Amino acid sequence: MQERKLTIAENLQKPTLKQLFKNNGTMCFNVIEILVKRFLNSFSFSTKLNAEQIKILTADTIDHFSYESLEDVVLFFKMARSGKFGVSKRGIDGNKIFGEWLPQYLELKAIEREKLITERRKKQEQNINIEAVQQTYKQVEERKQQEQKKQAQQEFIDDIVKNFDRQMLEDTIISWQTDEDLKKYVPLLKLKRKIIK
Secondary structure (H helix, E strand, O other): HHHHHOOHHHOOOOOEEHHHHHHHHHHHHHHHHHHHHHHOOHHHOOOOOHHHHHHHHHHHHHHHHOOOEEHHHHHHHHHHOOOOOOOOOOOEEEEEEHHHHHHHHHHHHHHHHHHHHHHHHHHHHHHHHHHHHHHHHHHHHHOOOOOOOOHHOOOOOOOHHHOHHHHHHHHHHHHHHHOOOOOHHHHHHHHHHHHHO
């Protein structure tokens, strides 16, 4: 059941054999040997590998898959025995497995890795584009708010000085310069000197 669920794409996220069996080479050898025996037993050739040959094939499998995951070993053997990489009419040996079939599997894995990288890159570009759009909207909104604020301040000043003469304007400027809340309006008041003579 577990074997059926495996995909090359998902295997890209799995730890390598080196990581998985970091300080336990014996356990690694035993697990891979079980997988190798299971793989070899799935073929009905009259000539079978002896115990020594199986150990050599196990060691070679560990060497070739040290930077691949345990799931890669399982999926590779499944694909190989089901004929995905071609058929073997005479028997199974290391040359066939690692010389012909493994490169095909690694090519499929490289294609999946490239797809994953491309998808990540697209997502990053989309995120960057979304962020850029959001930033632009934010800047536009801030400018709009600033314009509205300036407009409100201008209307406030226009309303205050509509009946002012020059002396009232100057008195108001002096008075507002000392008031913390009102001194921000002083520059707008001073501009009224051009209008109120």
